[in-house]
Amino acid sequence: MNGNYIAVDWGSTHLRAWLYRDGQCVDSLQQPCGVSRLAEQTVRQVFDRYVEPWRKEHAIPVVMAGMIGSDAGWQPVPYLACPFSLYQLSAQLCEVAENVWIVPGLKTAQNVMRGEETQLLGAMHLAPAGCYVMPGTHSKWVQVDNGVVREFATAMTGELHYLLMNHSLIGKGLPEQRANDDAVQAGLQRGLDSPSLVSRLFEARALRLLGEIPAESVSDWLSGLLIGAEVAALSREFAINNVTLVGSESLCSRYRQVLAQAGITADEIAGDAAFQQGIRSILDARR
Incomplete structure (x- = not known):
């Protein structure tokens, strides 16, 4: 293949x-047209509106990853069972239209991922590591050995934060939230010291009522608590002393803080850079 393609x-x-x-x-x-936000449109209609115009008269290759391969997307693409070598992703693409492919996700006996496998392949090329941490709505901790994904874990940290702030007593009646680094740090330390969340979550409300944290800083304190608990639990499970973070700078910065407090060194690579390198590596392998 030549150097003309579209990464999605x-x-x-x-x-x-x-x-x-x-x-x-x-x-x-970037469009707010994820597979859960299609409204009355079909996936193909969204594709034809936003992606197809780039192809013009030439059907240049399109490689897509993420929830587009789920049962809510273009079509269900089966998960690949781990252990799995990421170098074999290029041979497992699912063609859904002429020169349009979807990258399959990965699975273990108790876990699944879609989209992260492409980021991992790119991250391996740009920043080789034995363990990757991918912060987000559903954070992933992934062990990689010579390109082989052997095991991974998922923490619903971002989604849990959203649910608690928007659909629980913790977030009820709060004023507009404002950034507060001290609140983040206090939450990170609390989560790191006491990762059993069932008995700690209510503190987000109690400390606010008792005047220990400002009402406009509950979100940051809670974010810190959840991230701290995630790192405390999964760093022990994976028994690691070094990781590479893959994600946005703002979110990775919170993970860097708590990882340092836990005695774990961390490198970092931007999630978009890893994804685009992953697509590039897949296409290079098909040449």
Whole structure:
């Protein structure tokens, strides 16, 4: 294949895509048209509206990853069982239209991922590591050995934060939330010291009522608590002393703080850079 292609990260909430010409990114887009937000549109209609115009008269290759391969997406693409070598992803693509492919996700006996496998492949090329931590709505901790994903765990940290702030007593009646680094740090330490969340979550409300944290800082304190608990639990489960973070700078910064407090060193790579490198590596392997 030549250097003309389209990389698509199509998740639950957003469609993101990058157009490459001669190996260089020349255009990108982001639309709130994830597979859970299609409204009255079909997946194909959204694709034809936003992605197809980039192809023009030439059906240049499109490689998509994420929830687009789920039963809510274009079509269900089976998970690949772990242990699995990420170097074999290129041979497992599912073609859903002419020169349009979906990358399959990975599974273990008790876990699944979609989209992260592509980021992992890219991260392996850009920042080789034995353990990757991928913060987000559903954070992933992944062990990789010579390109083989052997085991991974999922923490619903981001989703739990959203639910508690929007649909529980913790977030009820709060004023507009504002950034507060001290609240984040206090929450991180609390979660790291006491990761049993069942007995700690209510503190987010009690400490606010008792004046220990400002009402506009509950979100940051709770975020810290959840991230701290995640790191405390999964760093012990994976028995690691070094990780590579893959994600946005703002979210990774909170993980860097608590990892350092736990005595774990952390490298970092941007999630978008890892994803785009992953797509590039898949296409390179098909040449």
